[in-house]
Amino acid sequence: MSLISENIQSVEERIRAACARAGRSRDEVTLICVTKTMPVEDLRQAYDAGQRSFGENRVQEINDKFPQLPSDIQWHMIGHLQRNKVKYLMDKAVMIHSVDSAALAQTISKEAVKAGRVMDILLEVNAAEEESKFGLTCADVLPLVREIAPLPGIHICGLMTVAPFTDDPETNRVFFRKLRDLSVDIGRESIDNVSMHILSMGMTGDFEVAIEEGATHIRVGTAIFGKRNYNI
Numbered sequence: 001m002s003l004i005s006e007n008i009q010s011v012e013e014r015i016r017a018a019c020a021r022a023g024r025s026r027d028e029v030t031l032i033c034v035t036k037t038m039p040v041e042d043l044r045q046a047y048d049a050g051q052r053s054f055g056e057n058r059v060q061e062i063n064d065k066f067p068q069l070p071s072d073i074q075w076h077m078i079g080h081l082q083r084n085k086v087k088y089l090m091d092k093a094v095m096i097h098s099v100d101s102a103a104l105a106q107t108i109s110k111e112a113v114k115a116g117r118v119m120d121i122l123l124e125v126n127a128a129e130e131e132s133k134f135g136l137t138c139a140d141v142l143p144l145v146r147e148i149a150p151l152p153g154i155h156i157c158g159l160m161t162v163a164p165f166t167d168d169p170e171t172n173r174v175f176f177r178k179l180r181d182l183s184v185d186i187g188r189e190s191i192d193n194v195s196m197h198i199l200s201m202g203m204t205g206d207f208e209v210a211i212e213e214g215a216t217h218i219r220v221g222t223a224i225f226g227k228r229n230y231n232i
């Protein structure tokens with residue numbers, strides 16, 4: 001068995017344990033394998049181990065890897081997105097997790113209509129209000145939802161957050177809870193074209209806590225593929 005498939009198996013065991021602790025079914029949580037900077041061979045190994053949801057944070061990398069891999073992979077765009085690159089995602093991505101402005105939502109809408117599809121999107125929330133991070137403040141989310149919900153070609157499916165880097169995952173529980181509470185509040189508004197069924201939160205350092213707090217999609221890179229080397 002390859003190291004990557006062993007890593008996936010151990011992540012899978014941790015997901016199951018967290019689901020069990022939270023009284024949730026394993027089916028409620030989608031594992032997105034975060035493959036940024038990783039070579040296609042590594043993605044192939046994850047694919048052969050049964051994984052079908054991959055996350056990338058650069059359009060260029062999705063463009064490069066997409067044609068080299070099987071077509072039943074679901075590609076998730078999880079990184080900060082420039083508006084002039086949106087068009088390249090239309091035939092590749094199933095979901096964009098990182099929408100944080102009306103301007104970006106408008107571009108996605110326009111390109112999706114042009115491509116004859118509907119793009120599922122999440123709004124990225126900077127739940128800990130870290131200066132270094134992209135994302136909306138909690139207070140800005142509902143007004144933006146109301147503003148972009150009527151746009152054609154997009155479907156607002158929920159919220160995403162990147163919690164602070166920490167050695168103690170418990171310190172992020174408060175931010176995951178904040179995201180879940182916000183999603184429940186927005187869901188209660190029953191806005192047309194908005195459903196709040198997706199909570200994309202939890203990474204290598206904190207995905208178990210995120211699952212306990214209601215994550216439906218966790219984005220895990222390092223625990224599966226090892227440390228990233230940004231210099232290659």
Ligand SMILES: *Cc1c(COP(=O)(O)O)cnc(C)c1O
Nearest residue numbers: 034057078203204219220221222
């Ligand atoms: C890189 C990245 C991840 C995965 O991080 P790990 O700590 O390696 O699991 C998750 N989400 C986003 C948005 C990322 O950029």
